[in-house]
Amino acid sequence: MSALNWQKSSYSEQASSCVYVAAAGDGTLRIRESDEPDTVLWTTxxxxxxxxxxxxxxxxxxRR
Incomplete structure (x- = not known):
């Protein structure tokens, strides 16, 4: 896999709780969290x- 261009969410305020998103070459998105950078989810x-x-x-x- 080629290197991904990770972008930090503008809603992530603290360095320890940041969400990053990257576009993959196959048209899907990759999502990771700063505490577990090796755990990557993918979605469309x-x-x-x-x-x-x-x-x-x-x-x-x-709902309660």
């Missing part, structure tokens, strides 16, 4: 967009 842009929209709309909020 559409799937990540759906997750972010759901979180913002509180679709995934805990």
């Amino acid at each position: 842009p559409d799937a990540l967009r759906t997750l972010i929209r759901g979180v913002k709309s509180a679709e995934y909020a805990r």
Whole structure:
């Protein structure tokens, strides 16, 4: 795999809790967290967009 250009999320304020995203050459996205940089998740842009929209709309909020 070629080197990825990791970008830190603009919402990550503390160095110990940063989320990084990189675009891979195959059209997928890679996501990692600063505490576990060797653990990398991959997803598609559409799937990540759906997750972010759901979180913002509180679709995934805990129900009591």
